[in-house]
Amino acid sequence: MVAMSPYVVQPIxxxxxxxxxxxxxxxxxxxxxxxxxxxFHSEVSExxxxxxxxxxxxxxxxxxxxxxxxxxxxxxxxxxxxxxxVFSTRSPDRPNPVGVHRVEVVAMDGLRxxxxxxxALDGTPIVDVKSVLAYVE
Amino acid sequence: MVAMSPYVVQPIxxxxxxxxxxxxxxxxxxxxxxxxxxxFHSEVSExxxxxxxxxxxxxxxxxxxxxxxxxxxxxxxxxxxxxxxVFSTRSPDRPNPVGVHRVEVVAMDGLRxxxxxxxALDGTPIVDVKSVLAYVE
Numbered sequence: 001m002v003a004m005s006p007y008v009v010q011p012i013x014x015x016x017x018x019x020x021x022x023x024x025x026x027x028x029x030x031x032x033x034x035x036x037x038x039x040f041h042s043e044v045s046e047x048x049x050x051x052x053x054x055x056x057x058x059x060x061x062x063x064x065x066x067x068x069x070x071x072x073x074x075x076x077x078x079x080x081x082x083x084x085x086v087f088s089t090r091s092p093d094r095p096n097p098v099g100v101h102r103v104e105v106v107a108m109d110g111l112r113x114x115x116x117x118x119x120a121l122d123g124t125p126i127v128d129v130k131s132v133l134a135y136v137e
Numbered sequence: 138m139v140a141m142s143p144y145v146v147q148p149i150x151x152x153x154x155x156x157x158x159x160x161x162x163x164x165x166x167x168x169x170x171x172x173x174x175x176x177f178h179s180e181v182s183e184x185x186x187x188x189x190x191x192x193x194x195x196x197x198x199x200x201x202x203x204x205x206x207x208x209x210x211x212x213x214x215x216x217x218x219x220x221x222x223v224f225s226t227r228s229p230d231r232p233n234p235v236g237v238h239r240v241e242v243v244a245m246d247g248l249r250x251x252x253x254x255x256x257a258l259d260g261t262p263i264v265d266v267k268s269v270l271a272y273v274e
Binding site for chain 1: 227
């Protein structure tokens with residue numbers, strides 16, 4: 001990479017999920033993910049204080065089992081799909097493996113937030129959470 | 138933060154935009170952003186090789202002018218809006234200031250990709266680019 005300062009992600013929590021097997025996990029959240037928990041660190045409790053059941057959120061994760069040296073892939077891991085640059089795919093393997101997930105909150109328990117449609121593996125670090133809609137909408 | 142390994146983002150490029158003033162920039166891309174360029178580093182040329190005019194992409198940026206110590210904000214910077222945890226907003230100020238932008242490619246020039254609806258400031262580092270739709274759709 002060129003001379004540009006690196007930026008350090010400090011995880012704000014992690015995912016708890018029955019998904020532990022990379023090969024068996026769904027490729028996208030809407031393809032049958034089990035319910036999962038976002039577990040926030042106490043240091044970010046103020047940032048998480050207004051999350052409520054029913055909220056639609058964007059969750060960013062650090063896909064810590066991804067290969068950062070991969071630039072082209074067979075999409076969805078299917079050898080029959082022609083090789084494609086990863087910036088035109090949703091492959092987890094990419095230079096900065098940040099996952100983008102749209103989820104819905106189904107339950108709350110303090111700093112634990114249960115969500116549907118999260119395909120991340122158990123233990124995946126959470127980078128950020130945002131509202132889907134701007135506040136004023 | 139608790140003892141969890143930090144993760145280092147290596148920018149894959151940067152934004153070129155007429156937007157240089159944080160205060161004057163639109164809050165969201167659909168609120169009147171001018172055309173902007175994604176300028177990729179040559180090191181990721183293979184990852185970017187399949188981007189084409191007309192593509193709808195998710196662009197992740199590192200909002201390098203954000204305040205990472207902020208956990209609650211007046212949404213949209215309006216003092217009349219009640220304070221809210223940043224994970225329930227789209228504020229750029231947050232522990233890991235990664236911006237999520239949905240854009241459309243309108244022109245290409247080698248490693249320079251012109252897009253609409255990108256509200257990032259000039260010089261903002263690019264973290265990742267993904268297709269909006271899964272490849273098979």
